[in-house]
Amino acid sequence: MTHPLPPPEAAPRQKVRSAEVGTDVLKALAELTPATSLSRLAEHMQMPASKVHRYLQALIASGFAVQNASTQHYGLGREALRVGLAALGSIDVLKLAAGPLAQLRDELNVTCFLAVWGNHGPTVVNVEPAMGAVTLVTQIGSVLPLQGSSTGRVFNAYLPARATAELGPQPLPNDLLEQIRANGVYSVHGLLMPGVDALSAPIFDASGKLAAVMTVVGAASSFHADEAGPAAQRLKATVADISHRMGYDA
Incomplete structure (x- = not known):
């Protein structure tokens, strides 16, 4: 049985939505600086922890977030700080x-x-x-x-x-x-x-x-x-x- 292909515009919409959620996670990390737990971050965003965790992993991979190995808490990464400093400098x-x-x-x-x-x-x-x-x-x-x-x-x-x-x-x-x-x-x-x-x-x-x-x-x-x-x-x-x-x- 074959499944119908999604409309051509669905994939771009999904990418935009993912980018929006990723930006929301970054904003939440900034609001909860210097570091926060996954549960607190999820509660702050009113979003399932499993979903927040997926976005955090992507942000960590790109350098926009970091996780402390001893506390397991999350914070802003070097790339996020670099972008922030560039914005302030401009x-x-x-x-x-x-x-x-x-x-x-x-x-x-x-x-x-x-x-x-x-x-x-x-x-x-x-x-x-x-x-x-x-x-x-x-x-x-x-x-x-x-x-x-x-x-x-x-x-x-x-x-x-x-x-x-x-x-x-x-x-x-x-x-x-x-x-x-x-x-x-x-x-x-x-x-x-x-x-x-x-x-x-x-x-x-x-x-x-x-x-x-x-x-x-x-x-x-x-x-x-x-x-x-x-x-x-x-x-x-x-x-x-x-x-x-x-x-x-x-």
Whole structure:
């Protein structure tokens, strides 16, 4: 008795499904790092242990998983770590922030810029100027004061004290730093330049460290730098999206 052949498209579908399950096993191993038992992994995935074991053997054979000979527990292999490091190495906050920065400028019609921590403090690395906007203090390469700007104060709130000590001999009050961290956005009104207001918010990398600060700045007569206002909410949403794309899990 002959059996009917499976539809031509069945094999590709099965391969795709197998790849999806294998990826799920890798994700579960990452979530249960540094090592986990087969039973715990199967329970975590809500999948029969025998099925999980089959995929683990395939992953071990390809170097994406390893099994400890003494504990019999499973963990990520060298190939998985190599791929993960390559992915982290390819992430560039300047590239990831470029598009959202321009979009934010278009939506708010104010100058938006990105700053990273340099040898001399908060350094502007990308600027999206709005028409008729003040750009005197937001040129690429500008170093902003650590305590005299919204950008600097956000860096102050999230960087280790030892990183900012040399540039800020008079530290900001702890209650102000805690307020910045609690709100996730910080506003100033005429602090750096009279008549110019600004909002700043942090961007984090995959390890949870501060990667950059995004700031929107405009004339006080037309720009409302209110930490509870729509501009602040839009800024917070933008930095949260960039942080997520960098691997940060809030």
